[in-house]
Amino acid sequence: MKKLKEHPKFKSEDEEREFWSTHSSMDYIDWSKAKRAVLPKLARTERVIPLRVSEKTYQQLTTLANRQKKPLQNLAKQLIRDRANELVAGAKA
Numbered sequence: 859m860k861k862l863k864e865h866p867k868f869k870s871e872d873e874e875r876e877f878w879s880t881h882s883s884m885d886y887i888d889w890s891k892a893k894r895a896v897l898p899k900l901a902r903t904e905r906v907i908p909l910r911v912s913e914k915t916y917q918q919l920t921t922l923a924n925r926q927k928k929p930l931q932n933l934a935k936q937l938i939r940d941r942a943n944e945l946v947a948g949a950k951a
Contacts, residue, residue: 862886872943909934 868874923933
């Protein structure tokens with residue numbers, strides 16, 4: 859049986875997201891013992907907002923998403939989240 863690594867404690871969801879984007883859960887979790895969970899009362903943690911962008915911005919986002927091989931919506935959410943975090947961190951300084 860493979861010895862599992864102990865995963866670090868995370869200070870934020872962003873830190874955890876970054877960690878799991880570069881590490882395999884197979885090194886940390888014994889998936890053979892996993893059980894299916896049903897979470898019927900789990901509330902959505904995202905909100906839908908209407909967002910209009912210029913044709914030029916749309917084409918730029920589409921080009922970036924294709925280069926990174928990720929869906930346009932995921933790229934847009936990542937860019938908005940990253941920039942919002944930068945602005946909030948800058949405001950605190």
